[in-house]
Amino acid sequence: MENSATRSSEKETRVALLGFGTVGSAVAHLLQTQQFDGVRLTRIYNRGIQRKQGSTRAEGLHGDIIWTDNIEDVLASDADVVIETIGGLDPMGEWLARALLAGKHVVTANKQLIAYRGAGLSQLAREHGVSLVYNAAVAGGVPVIPAVLHGLQGDRVRQIAGILNGTCNFILSQMEAGADYHDVLAKAQAAGYAEADPTADVDGYDARAKLCILARTAMQIGLDPDAVPVQTIRNVRLVDFHYARDLNCTIRQVARIESDGETVRARVGPTLVPHTSPFAWSHGTQNLVMTTGEFGGDVVFSGHGAGGNPTAVAVVSDLLAVAHGSASVSLPVQNRAVSREFVAPHYLRFVVQDKPGIVSAIAGALAQVGANIDSIVQRPGYPKDALPFVVTTEPCSTATIQQAVDTIAKMPTMLEEPLLLQILREPQES
Ligand SMILES: NC(=O)c1ccc[n+]([C@@H]2O[C@H](COP(=O)([O-])OP(=O)(O)OC[C@H]3O[C@@H](n4cnc5c(N)ncnc54)[C@H](OP(=O)(O)O)[C@@H]3O)[C@@H](O)[C@H]2O)c1
16 A cells, blocks of 8 residues: 555655754754655744754754744645654644644654543544654653554553653652752752653653553553542652661652453552562663563563653654554554552551550551551661651552551651552562
8 A cells, every 4th residue: 555655765754843842853863863765854843943943953954944933834834744842732732633634644752642632633643544653752762662562462461560750760769879859859950850840750640641651552441641640759758768678679650550351450659669670770760661461471661761862762763664654553442440449568657756555556547447567667766756667568459558547647646647658569479
């Protein structure tokens, strides 16, 4: 069948780039440096385009590129492929829909748009015989989406767990090495890893969007992102890393989904991960995704989850796949509700004014909901008037443990809100 694949041998694939920021400018440079046969960057769109055109990032780009700050120029142009590196839901959803309607292929790095509106846009693309590809939207430079689309569709993926946010991984792995949360967040912001407003990263919304895209592509499960619970990393303290180490674990932001064919469980939050797990070995801005298939078992993907160049590699690889007509498998997706009822061992950290009877009161509250204590850990050397100590439980549902924690939080000796974290078990133990 004649499509853009075969077209590439006859004519150039013309590319319009939306956005000339971190990712967009890296994409332009990669295309300029690599000079891929049959692919030509013809237009760059951004607001305030003179500022972009005059910036150092524009140096070295070929002189035939048309720079514009009018989106209508791009949508009405002869571009075969629109690459979107701007981000956000609006007006991007409308612009990309119009590009697809106009018969243009779309490559995007926009995880929020794909998580919330990917189903509708994919449908539109199918109806108009064009491609919508978004491999850069999950794990930046780690080609996890193409791998699951091309390499794992023959399996039945039952679980995915991932470190999907490089900013959180940077913060938590620096805290593991002794840094204070606020200092390391400031460092991440100065280094350009974290936004001035870090909410999407540290409160889990960014990882949640990526988890929903993975669920769709690897498990054919459509989720409403807003239904997936998120837990912030803001309440994790240095003391938690000390206690985690005593338990042969460290702490990472983990995004998880499990399906047993009937119930779908999903969540994003700081999680204790055993030192023996690949999640503990992931440092800095790295991403790591582990899929568990019913037939093929565990597969691990790891690498640079963000940054201009790694993400540009993913975008340009998508572009080349589109230009060469490489087909991807597209199995029907089922929309599913999300259960919060993960069964896992849990870590509970309390800060108390040390008084006799506290441990038995906590044990009583846990027994009341049927949760069994696995261990009680108290490091020496903390002041008695603000004593942090930890209780771990045997596997039980997070919702159940939360009920006990709500009761415990009201005890007069509690000096702050207890911290409740799941402990990740190795997949084969689940
Ligand atoms: N950075 C990463 O490591 C990474 C990794 C994976 C995916 N992504 C995704 O890639 C996309 C771009 O990220 P980025 O880091 O490159 O962001 P960025 O550096 O902020 O670049 C965005 C660009 O879009 C322009 N822009 C924003 N709103 C616009 C509008 N309404 N009209 C016209 N131009 C507009 C900005 O112009 P101004 O300069 O005027 O603001 C800027 O040049 C996002 O969807 C992001 O989630 C990024």
